[in-house]
Amino acid sequence: MAEITKEELRQPENLIYKKTDLLTDKPLSYCPGCGHGTAHRIVMEVLDEMGIQDQTIGIAPVGCSVLAYEFMNIDMQQAAHGRAPAVATAVKRLHPEKFVFTYQGDGDLAAIGTAETIHACNRGENIVIIFINNGIYGMTGGQMAPTTLPGMKSSTSPYGRDVATMGNPLKITELIAQLPGTIYVTRQAVHTPANVRKTKKAVRKAFENQKLNKGLSFVEIVSNCNSGWKMTPRQSNEWMVENMFPFYPLGDIKVND
């Protein structure tokens, strides 16, 4: 194989990957190894490829991704904890021609914001919801989330989640798939290149649905929280495959075409 110099490598025709301009240059505040960064990139690449930066309004949640507006190079609003789907509802109703999405964690979307989630889905708001399920409250230091697995340890379930007193993990994605207002409900992951490609396809489909005024698309991304789970990034991904995926199986849950 012919030697290639650094300078040659940097020539545009030799580039194989470039960061989308829809991500700012601000260094991500996420822990190294966290899935949030990859998920951000996927959403921004899709908006970039669809050429809709100037037509999109994003809603950031309360959670580790509260600072999403620092990294996503689009107009954004930051909502109160759990209320992003209500905020997005008004934005879309008042700007039906715009693309509107929320980006929310499991505590935000499936605990304090359950009512807003279910009712926005039930009304069939023509928006996209990106749901990062890492089974824990990352931002506040690793408390139990509605999606925490049975027996899983967190700072408020230090002896493991006891379903008798703390309830079962909530499969909110299956739940909202029951509602006539949702038209596309899928569960993906971002821990391998193959999964990243699948997730990107799903996110693209979700925004295409919005373009066609089809109704609410909901993309769950099962992700890791290596800090909250107290693991190395690699361990956390292995743990996720072994424990989260059996409970939260990947794949489409509802596709109404």
Added chain:
Amino acid sequence: MKELRLMKGNEAFAEAAIRAGADGYFGYPITPQSEVMEYLMAEKPEERTGMIVLQAESEIAAINMVYGGAACGKRVLTSSSSPGVSLKQEGISYIAGAELPCVILNVARGGPGLGTIQPAQSDYFQSTKGGGHGDYKMLVLAPSSVQEMADFAGLGFELAFKYRNPVLILSDGAIGQMMEKVELDEQRPRFTDEEIKNNTPWATTGKTKDRERNIITSLDLDSYKQELHNLDLQAKYREMEKNETRYEAISCDDAEYLIVAYGTSARLSQKAVDLLRAEGIKVGLLRPITLFPFPTAVIAKLADQVKGILTVEMSAGQMIEDVRLAVGCRVKVEHFGRMGGIIPSPTEIVDAMHKKIIGG
């Protein structure tokens, strides 16, 4: 025998709540108070005393769980920090209206909105002037040490049941997060069912033949009756003003200048008083312990003695309004504070005293 420990304010409050014989805690994580629930979950109070601990799906759910538990005559509590306490306001108004006893801890942080997770005292208006709708008052205790975080858990229940009224403990991130020595009371037993029936005959415990049914509500569609209910509430609040006003007066006897501050600000101000006295300036500190009822009378009296008053608050100046009401126009009252989660230093307070009061 009292037990001595080194604890965070949040942990001391949680441990003291168990020892005060609490029956139930309901909460939702938020910085800087998450240690309350984390401590309780790790302690397994269900095994120690039978007390239950539940992580609710939101602050709204948590305060309504408190409503339900309190209506059964149980000792129940919740804790949160500013944004979460805002969410609880509807529930608190219902609890005040239905005259239910409970303890609510606010480990306050800076706002408005999501604001900052750092300490602040900008929830004074919300706490003392009725953050929710309707004419109601909470009894508000303001701890300034880890010891008081522990003491006020028990005192809070005592006062809540004495007046059938919600008691708010208004703390802040600094006191919640810091560790100090704390002496803990012995475990007091939880109320038995029999005691609940006797102590709180109004509680919903199941209608027996020997009494009328008990209904817990804040609703009265008959405005005349609703007004009477409001008059009763107001009479109760006047009663609290008469009996429960608490404060600490430090170096006030010979004071020519006065600082009024509560909570963390009072600790900083105490150091400022030491520094000012070292300069030969006679300064005293009046620390309100109850914010409602407010120590109006003692401040009014001190106003006749001193040449000027500085209020120190980690806010834009909220308590100062109550100080000015107490003082009238007799002496100058000025505010010094920092906002946004910044804790002023004792030397900044000294400078403010010089600039705004002594030299001003």
Added chain:
Amino acid sequence: MTEEIIIAGFGGQGVLSMGKILAYSGVMENKEVSWMPSYGPEMRGGTANVIVIISDERISSPIVNSFDTAIILNQQSMDKFEKTVKPGGILIYDPNGITRHPGRKDINIYTIEAADEASKVGLSKVFNMVVLGGYLKLKPIVQPEYIRKGLEKSLPKRHHGMIPENEKAIDKGKEIIKAVHLLN
């Protein structure tokens, strides 16, 4: 006696627990203590610091802005806290990772190569105790027997097996602390 100390470094360096052990030791010796941490989403790689006050009298403010001793373990903390040492006070720092060394002439400055030394003798886990040892050499404000009791109190029972290692680290610190600038 009142000693006001700030300990500052990166999140994972054991800054807070070092302060806690010191505070606990003070409690064991029946002194007044306070421990005031910086707090926040520290797990995301930020800086951490704690103010520890140990006194024979009641502590008025747990938060102060000048210190008898500053123990500094990274550059950001150096930039922030060098200036907060009271004139005549002490600054102790680990030169590992420090690019701008302290320059004040009105304070006593010491270095402690704790990170290097700890990894050399396989004590990386108790790096912070090496630092604590250095401090205690200069300011024996609590007696060794109470430090041991402080360790017992502040470490969870399952880690009590590590107490001898912690004590060894403290001794190491006492050995390796070096003066670089002294007032006379």
